Amino acid sequence: MTALIKELEDIVGKDGVLASKEERICYSYDAQLSEAMPDVVVIPENAGQISKIMKLANRRKVKVVPRGSGTGLSGGSVPVNGGILLLLRKLDKIITIDRENLMGVAESGVVTARFCEAAGKVGLMYPPYPSSYKTSMLGGNIASNAGGVMGLKYGVTGDYVMGMEVVLPTGEIIKTGANTVKSVSGYDLTGLLVGSEGTLCIVTEATLKLVPKPEFTQSLLVVFNDIESAAKSVSEIISAGIIPSALEIMDNATINAIEDFKKIGMPKTADAVLLIEADGIKEAVEKDAARISDICEKLNAESIKTAKTVSESKELWEARTSALPALARIKPTTMLEDVTVPRGRVPEMITYIQQIAKKYDIMIGTFGHIGDGNLHPTILTDKRDREEMERVEKAIEEIFKTAIELGGTVSGEHGVGLTKSRFLKMEKGKEGIEVMRAIKNALDPNNILNPGKIFGWV
Numbered sequence: 001m002t003a004l005i006k007e008l009e010d011i012v013g014k015d016g017v018l019a020s021k022e023e024r025i026c027y028s029y030d031a032q033l034s035e036a037m038p039d040v041v042v043i044p045e046n047a048g049q050i051s052k053i054m055k056l057a058n059r060r061k062v063k064v065v066p067r068g069s070g071t072g073l074s075g076g077s078v079p080v081n082g083g084i085l086l087l088l089r090k091l092d093k094i095i096t097i098d099r100e101n102l103m104g105v106a107e108s109g110v111v112t113a114r115f116c117e118a119a120g121k122v123g124l125m126y127p128p129y130p131s132s133y134k135t136s137m138l139g140g141n142i143a144s145n146a147g148g149v150m151g152l153k154y155g156v157t158g159d160y161v162m163g164m165e166v167v168l169p170t171g172e173i174i175k176t177g178a179n180t181v182k183s184v185s186g187y188d189l190t191g192l193l194v195g196s197e198g199t200l201c202i203v204t205e206a207t208l209k210l211v212p213k214p215e216f217t218q219s220l221l222v223v224f225n226d227i228e229s230a231a232k233s234v235s236e237i238i239s240a241g242i243i244p245s246a247l248e249i250m251d252n253a254t255i256n257a258i259e260d261f262k263k264i265g266m267p268k269t270a271d272a273v274l275l276i277e278a279d280g281i282k283e284a285v286e287k288d289a290a291r292i293s294d295i296c297e298k299l300n301a302e303s304i305k306t307a308k309t310v311s312e313s314k315e316l317w318e319a320r321t322s323a324l325p326a327l328a329r330i331k332p333t334t335m336l337e338d339v340t341v342p343r344g345r346v347p348e349m350i351t352y353i354q355q356i357a358k359k360y361d362i363m364i365g366t367f368g369h370i371g372d373g374n375l376h377p378t379i380l381t382d383k384r385d386r387e388e389m390e391r392v393e394k395a396i397e398e399i400f401k402t403a404i405e406l407g408g409t410v411s412g413e414h415g416v417g418l419t420k421s422r423f424l425k426m427e428k429g430k431e432g433i434e435v436m437r438a439i440k441n442a443l444d445p446n447n448i449l450n451p452g453k454i455f456g457w458v
């Protein structure tokens with residue numbers, strides 16, 4: 001280890017290598033609280049240094065795990081095999097925000113909110129930011145193909161990545177994509193590498209599409225006394241040809257957790273609320289908001305509140321972004337899942353989740369991007385209680401099986417990482433996984449970069 005540390009210090013300098021136990025502990029877990037200690041933490045400043053680190057790691061057969069801010073929820077950045085934890089926070093330059101070409105170029109360690117603000121200053125918007133955007137980094141978003149509350153209308157991170165600079169597992173630096181609206185020259189390597197969860201490359205820089213900021217937005221909080229009606233309203237809104245910029249659901253357990261945490265007047269007796277935002281030209285938005293209200297009223301909405309001011313609207317959205325931290329206060333262990341089903345099957349999925357919670361006698365709060373069919377059933381438990389954990393594991397398996405039976409997927413946005421690798425076969429089949437393994441073997445013949453993730457093998 002001493003010899004490895006010396007070689008790493010020669011590449012990044014003494015300040016860029018953290019080897020004490022106290023420092024390593026800080027990078028031994030992610031937001032899902034999966035845990036494993038790295039042997040050493042290395043903080044490079046540029047792609048050239050990362051290239052040298054990867055060549056060294058291949059020579060010495062040491063594993064490398066890339067890490068942005070560690071807000072991931074599937075154990076993706078956790079170094080299960082020890083080795084080098086590659087912390088990308090020093091790649092923090094926004095290189096350009098280009099209004100004329102509606103794009104921005106930034107290094108992968110830029111915090112997502114900083115990039116959104118930079119775009120906002122010139123009247124542009126970066127829509128696919130996740131709810132963790134105040135902390136997460138662009139590289140982490142790209143590696144996990146993050147989605148956010150605006151996915152329904154604007155799509156996910158992958159829809160905004162025009163091109164990248166990446167370091168391959170064997171140390172070569174390549175550029176993918178192009179800084180043009182169209183490019184079909186060769187294989188779509190950008191498409192392959194986005195969402196590869198730090199197993200196929202280290203993203204160092206990205207060219208990201210931006211869109212003009214809408215002139216007007218309107219937020220609505222719709223309260224329902226039964227969650228099925230809330231889910232049906234979503235299908236009706238979209239069938240009516242209305243595409244809100246955000247369409248989120250929170251169930252009774254989530255509403256109560258948020259209210260206890262934030263005290264902002266959330267309706268504690270409601271079975272569910274929908275938080276909806278429309279954006280665009282003022283007249284069109286007001287018309288859409290009125291039509292949405294009509295649909296929800298017809299489906300027995302208890303009340304509809306329209307945010308009158310920007311600060312009222314901000315408060316509503318802060319309620320949504322605090323859903324996970326609010327639920328996490330209730331019990332010592334929080335297990336947030338990430339199933340997605342075709343939108344039309346959401347009411348059934350919600351009913352199944354409730355039945356599964358009852359069957360296994362466990363506490364589940366559900367919230368999520370219902371407009372995308374993406375639900376986050378969040379299990380509140382205590383991992384020290386072995387008997388309850390056995391029931392929790394059975395419940396999780398049943399939730400995933402049900403999502404697949406309904407035509408869905410085991411991960412809408414958080415990635416497979418460590419925690420969902422055992423369910424991947426259920427969705428992709430043996431042959432599908434073999435194709436992915438062949439790609440991994442071709443790009444990473446020594447299995448150096450983030451092994452143990454996605455496929456579960458080390």
Ligand SMILES: Cc1cc2nc3c(=O)[nH]c(=O)nc-3n(C[C@H](O)[C@H](O)[C@H](O)COP(=O)(O)OP(=O)(O)OC[C@H]3O[C@@H](n4cnc5c(N)ncnc54)[C@H](O)[C@@H]3O)c2cc1C
Nearest residue numbers: 068069070071072076130131137139140141143147198203
């Ligand atoms: C409160 C909260 C809310 C959240 N809301 C959302 C949400 O709305 N939508 C959503 O999609 N997710 C959400 N997440 C999950 C998480 O924030 C996202 O997945 C985010 O994109 C991770 O970014 P990060 O920088 O923290 O990456 P990390 O957690 O550090 O890493 C995530 C994965 O990416 C890899 N990685 C990181 N940087 C790089 C790089 N430069 N090159 C290659 N691989 C890399 C890691 O190895 C790991 O596999 C939420 C998490 C929390 C805690």
